[in-house]
Amino acid sequence: MPAIAVEGLRKRYGEVRAVDGVTFEVAHGEFYGILGPNGAGKTTTLELVEGLREPDEGSARLLGQPSWPRDPGLLRRIGVQLQASAFFEKLTAREQIHTFAALYGVSSRRADEMLETVGLTEKAGTRDDKLSGGQAQRLSIACALVHDPELVFLDEPTTGLDPQARRNLWDLLREINAQGRTVVLTTHYLDEAEILCDRVAIMDAGRILRVGAPSELIAELGVGNLEDVFLQLTGREYRE
Ligand SMILES: Nc1ncnc2c1ncn2[C@@H]1O[C@H](COP(=O)(O)OP(=O)(O)OP(=O)(O)O)[C@@H](O)[C@H]1O
Numbered sequence: 530m531p532a533i534a535v536e537g538l539r540k541r542y543g544e545v546r547a548v549d550g551v552t553f554e555v556a557h558g559e560f561y562g563i564l565g566p567n568g569a570g571k572t573t574t575l576e577l578v579e580g581l582r583e584p585d586e587g588s589a590r591l592l593g594q595p596s597w598p599r600d601p602g603l604l605r606r607i608g609v610q611l612q613a614s615a616f617f618e619k620l621t622a623r624e625q626i627h628t629f630a631a632l633y634g635v636s637s638r639r640a641d642e643m644l645e646t647v648g649l650t651e652k653a654g655t656r657d658d659k660l661s662g663g664q665a666q667r668l669s670i671a672c673a674l675v676h677d678p679e680l681v682f683l684d685e686p687t688t689g690l691d692p693q694a695r696r697n698l699w700d701l702l703r704e705i706n707a708q709g710r711t712v713v714l715t716t717h718y719l720d721e722a723e724i725l726c727d728r729v730a731i732m733d734a735g736r737i738l739r740v741g742a743p744s745e746l747i748a749e750l751g752v753g754n755l756e757d758v759f760l761q762l763t764g765r766e767y768r769e
Contacts, residue, residue: 530593532557532680532711537587538577547573549735551587555713560706562722563715564755565732566767571715572684574732578713579609579682591680605633608678610669610686616657622668623653626675633676643671647701663694667701674705681705683714687721699725719755719767731759738762 533555540548548570555561563571576582578589580596580603589596594603616625623644630640644650647667652660660668666686673681686702687695702725706712716722722729723743730740739746739762743755750761759767 531555532559532592533561533578533713534590535578535587536589538574538584538589539586540573540577540582540584546735548577548584551732551735551737553730553737553740555711557711558706558709559711560702560725560727561711561713562726562729563713563732564717564719564722564729564759565715566717569732570735571717571732575682575684575713575715579607580604581609605676606679608673608676608681610673610681610683612669612684616665616669619656619658621654621656622649622660622664625657625668626672629672630675635676639677640675643675644668646674647671648697661694663690663698666690666694666698670698670701679710681710681712683712685715685717687716687718695721719759723755729755731755731762733759733763 531554535551535553538548538551551574563574565571577584578596580599583597591603592606594600596603617628620628626640626644627637630637644653647670649664649667649671652664657665657668670683670686687698690698702712726743728740728742730737732738741749746758747754750758752758752761756767
């Protein structure tokens with residue numbers, strides 16, 4: 530049984546077909562990337578898969594169970610990185626993660642360990658609005674991991690970070706995956722996907738164009754990198 534099985538997902542917003550018939554599977558322990566330019570439908574796909582939104586059509590099964598309608602038993606087994614703007618207002622880093630820990634019935638000790646894991650122990654007393662972009666991203670990842678989920682979903686975790694902070698976060702994500710967790714991330718950085726992901730799904734205009742290991746896709750299409758793969762598949766530049 531795959532960790533994630535997605536079948537025929539569709540979601541419209543008015544006239545916009547944000548997700549237009551998406552099917553894919555993710556194996557246990559896999560590091561899977563959903564790639565595409567702005568507006569491709571990555572975030573909406575992730576929200577449908579996570580069970581944060583109701584699909585118009587199709588279904589997603591996580592660890593064998595449907596993600597919609599939501600099931601508290603399943604939610605406990607998955608970690609969703611929310612954007613930093615979803616933090617509780619006016620709390621310190623330590624208070625944020627302790628609040629998440631309390632919601633999941635996880636010990637305070639575990640919450641402090643997670644802060645340590647993401648390298649934020651020194652910033653424990655800092656209010657979330659005083660953290661740097663990279664620190665806030667790491668805190669949001671720590672909050673998503675505090676209950677030791679089997680599946681981890683990250684939506685553009687490195688957007689807005691400087692190169693050093695991005696590399697540090699890549700190390701952290703590799704570690705999470707090496708511990709046996711299945712990781713799904715969206716990104717619009719193709720270099721990041723090439724470095725981190727076992728397999729990627731390339732999305733455009735609400736559809737998946739191709740799925741495969743980055744090196745396989747590059748070899749299959751006889752090109753130099755994932756940017757060229759996108760160009761080959763769509764006939765246009767990735768960044769327009
Ligand atoms: N709540 C919403 N209401 C109306 N339209 C929406 C909504 N959310 C997304 N859309 C539209 O659906 C399409 C897909 O958006 P989505 O955010 O899923 O793409 P994305 O690939 O994650 O883009 P980005 O990289 O910019 O975050 C876009 O055209 C977007 O404008």
